[in-house]
Amino acid sequence: MLRLSALYRYPLKSGKGEVLQSIELDKLGLAGDRRWMLVDEASGRFLTQRAEAKMSQLSALWNARGGLTLNTPEQGSIEIALPDDNAELRGVTIWRDTLRVPDAGDEAARFVSDFLGKRTRLVQMPLERARTTQSGFGKDDDQVAFADGYPLLLIGEASRQDLSEKVGRPLEMLRFRPNLVIEGSAAYAEDGWKRIRIGDIEFRVVKPCSRCIMTTVDPQTGERSADREPFATLQKYRTTADGAMFGQNLVNDGNGRLEVGMPVEILE
Structure with a gap:
């Protein structure tokens, strides 16, 4: 069974993340994100x-x-x-x-x-x-606060584990700054999802997330990895015409409350 295994909020863009057990959503994603x-x-x-x-x-x-x-x-x-x-x-x-x-x-x-x-x-x-999201993805009236492009980022726990194995050392999930982490799916299964439901809230999966040099910053120390990992490995096997992809951008359709442990249903 798929379940929501972690929730993270970043009140300040590029500041430290908060680990949450539950959170309300508004039209811009997680409240305060x-x-x-x-x-x-x-x-x-x-x-x-x-x-x-x-x-x-x-x-x-x-x-x-x-x-x-x-x-x-x-x-x-x-x-x-x-x-x-x-x-x-x-x-x-x-x-x-x-x-x-x-x-x-x-x-x-x-x-x-x-x-x-x-x-x-x-x-x-x-x-x-609020800003509107990137043209050509999602709906014309989708909005976002100061996140790069979309209100929410989802990553599968198995995807992080697969990347860690390829790099050769454990990688902290906070290095990738997701809002939602899903447990129970295969690695990169999220690449094929179009719509999901968590609790009473539906989400549209609108676009893969193109990664950058920020993934090389250790969230505990603030130091960059000398070997440019995990970005270097992502570039080897997750590169598309739009960049090295890891995780999926989401838009929530409706407000409500999320709690860690909630079941996740793939609608499409």
Whole structure:
């Protein structure tokens, strides 16, 4: 039997992940997932572990009021409130999208700037300012917060195990930053799924996930692997015209609650 074996949320894009036992979903995926992002102060361009591997060591915990608790080993913790309706809007760029979103203020900016050693701002994504997903995949009105392209990422546990065997060492699931992990399927079975149901919620499988150098960052230490693994191995046997694929992007059709252990049904 297929079951949901793990749930992960990333309140801050490219920050540390949270391990969850249950979570509500809204129209942008897991409640609180990647609703916050760091941007370069001058350009407004988004920052991720691709260029700033140190971000893997920035803990960001979401709270029920939509705010954020940031913590680093050097600086301790800071509480960031959800920006109100009068907050300054900052122009930001994420991939090809440009938009204006609320800035979290100067105190938050000082904290993240000190952490990265460069002038940085923290911004937040309200539901009403969400981006649309990549054209040509899914539906025209599918939306996403600050995730790269889609609200949710699914990986089969057997797929991680197969890749670990090929690389020759255990690979942490958090290295691949999924939201949903499925247990009980064959390796890469998720490549053939089109629609699934978990609990009362249906999900569309819209596109494979193209992987990058971020997979080489150790989520525990923030250090890059000298041998470029597991990205190097993925490029050898999972490469398509669109890149090295690992995991599937999903869109949820409807809201509801997920809990670890729920059965997973393949609808199509």
